Amino acid sequence: MGKNALLVSRSLDGGVTWSDPVTIIKDTSPRILNDKEAITADPGNSNFVYLVWDRVESPVGTLINPEKVIGLGFKSPATFSRTTNGGVSWEVPSIIYDPGANNQTIGNQIVVLPNGTLVDFFNELLNFRNDEGGSHLDFNLSLKRSSDRGVTWLPHGPPIRAAKMQSRAVIDPQLNGVRDPDTGARVRTGDILPQVAVDRNPRSPGFGNLYAVWQDARFSSFAHDSIAFSMSRDGGFTWSTPIQINRTPTNIRSGDQQAFTPTVRIVSGRPDCTGVSLKTDYFLVHCHLSASVSCTSSANWASEARITPASFDMRKAPVARGFFVGDYEALAVIGNEFKPFFVQSGIVTGDPSDVFFTSVGP
Template identity: 25%
Template sequence: MRTLPRLSICLSVLALALAASPAWAAKRVSTDPFTNTDSQHATEVEPDTFAFGSTVVGAFQTGRFFDGGSSDIGFATSQDRGKTWVHGFLPSITVNSTPAGPYDRVSDPSVAYDAKHGAWLILSLPLNGGSGKAVVVSRSTDGGLNWSAPVTVSTTTGFYDKTWIACDNTKTSPHYGHCYATWDDANAGDLLLTSTSTDGGLSWGAKKTTANNAAGLGGQPLAQPNGDVVVPVLSAFADRILAYKSTNGGTSWRSSTTVATISDHGVAGNLRTEPLPSAEVDAAGKVYVVWHDCRFRSGCASNDIVMSTSTNGTTWTSPVRIPIDPTSSTVDHFIPGLAVDRNSSGSTARLALTYYFYPSANCTQSTCKLSVGFVSSVDGGTSWSAAQTLAGPMTMSDLADTSQGLMVGDYISTSFAGAKAVPIFAIAKAKSGSAFDEAMYASKLLVTALQPRPLRVTDEPVLSLQGDRVRRSHPLVTP
């Protein structure tokens, strides 16, 4: 087994006496230490998480550039189900890493664990300038505390985007120990690409397309217990959620099918958003996918979070509305991060959903108030808890700025560690002069204790689909 180089990581065990005030029901798990003058400090955005056993690992952009990417990928690891955390930054990727790597910047982190090979994996997208030039994976074999120099999955002279990773951790699966990396080739119209590793991320196979050369971005691979892999993804024109699958361990990928069309209310306040999916799978192989959508709101006045499910990745249920607020409310919900407890299934599946929201969809950059919300279900999404506010309100001018709007991330994430749902998300506090204070925070929520006022998905009438959105002809989301 390879010895992983130790990092001079801030293994400041954030046993966080940084615990939050009542208005901020979260604790800080990392902060931006970089000082390079070409990106914005102190900013951390766009987390993904994964949990296995008692360990939770999160990864996120640190030191956001205006036109794409960040100074480095940060990580935060808890080995006690979110009670205490250590944090640091991945080595050998960018010129700002320690030791330094060959790329200018890095973006789009995603986390997985390969149980067969005992390896934690963080997939990311290195950039030169504002263009994604490679897909790489960093490995840890000591529980997410120390990380290797990156292994290259694929490189391009063009423009890669939106990386994601997952592994098959079912011991009885014929493809146990296979890990799947997905991304898109923006220069080829967002052509969807996938590569497979069978040795814990040490080597990767050739990149593969789907049988119909499907295009899209933000695909999230999910390994079902039978070994099939389903990948929900946003279409290239952001007008539908698609899904494609492999039944042979990533040797080939079938043609994509439509999960549902999308109608989304343009999020106000110059906030960077797209209706990217967040997807998870339960113990029986049922796939759940959520995104923000305005189909249940009269005149498409604001977004709900909606959900569709499938047992085979080919046929999908009609989207249902997660009833966070009444359809008569002014609340706008977006950027969801869904968790499904992989030890539960069917009518007793435990679901947890973190999301951002505005109390009023009709706001401006100077008046929008951004907060983080949370709801949960213990019956597979049939009913949901009353909503909790985990953080906020935030002032928009305190968020990192990008060429596509102010940024907390194109995605956030929630994972189950035992009975606890552990979301990680960006919180921006008031600037000190021109210096930001946007960092990563985590909460630990006992889902079974959050059912005081259940709201059922059938409580609200289904309104006709009314779309008011105007899309770019090619809605490329830059890294």
């Protein structure tokens, strides 16, 4: 894996200029990779910013792929650092949760509840028999909570396990997840990376709710991946039954119904999700949330709104264990507008991929 480090820069003028980077952690051993970092500014106190990632430690003499799902004696704990002075300095990294040898966390993300509690979400990969009675390839949307801005994390021991993550690649690696429906070529996606959001709007009927989305194939009897959704009304302790929220037509072949790499955010108290569909390219779908309408029913999610003006050619994407335009995308909110940030391939002649940004109104 080679030398690697995590660096953080800050801007005090809205991104026009940036400070010199601060090194959070640096490793020179080829056995260690600091992977899938995510940073969260505390909306309740601008002095606090939280950084979380998985720190992959491979066994001596073995160089592994950090996303490999078969255990080889490696470790990958959820690792944390924070600043309490607005990014001037950062604390020595500490471990939030270590699932033990041959297990892994990946896709860590921290959100801040309205009461200031931190919630770290991650995919907990339990590759062998574990304390929940599972066996090989047990993938969980899991979380830890902190009520003291990251000093301590609860529960002690195993995390809260909100839901099983059951994409095709997770259930059976031989299925190889998302595929080109015409050629069978692999498409590399965010099949093991959940995305989460919290509603911090006190005027919203969903104030304080947590929302999570991820790829899942359970809704088609594992014929193809769709977008799963679950929510919590009690700070992450309990979760709704996962539902499918992408609205891809069902009267087309299974390969064209594949949807993947979702992201979720909240605007005006309404959870919205973006994703990629092999039928409609990038799309946005939202829930009709109100005091009397819940997002826990698929019927309460609107039809997909297309984000891309025209289809892009996935087959022109770079190949990295499959056609690859990224295993996560971004979705920001400014006022009442969503700001999707995503990658397309084959749009610019001779360029395999480019990053795009657009606005989507309420």
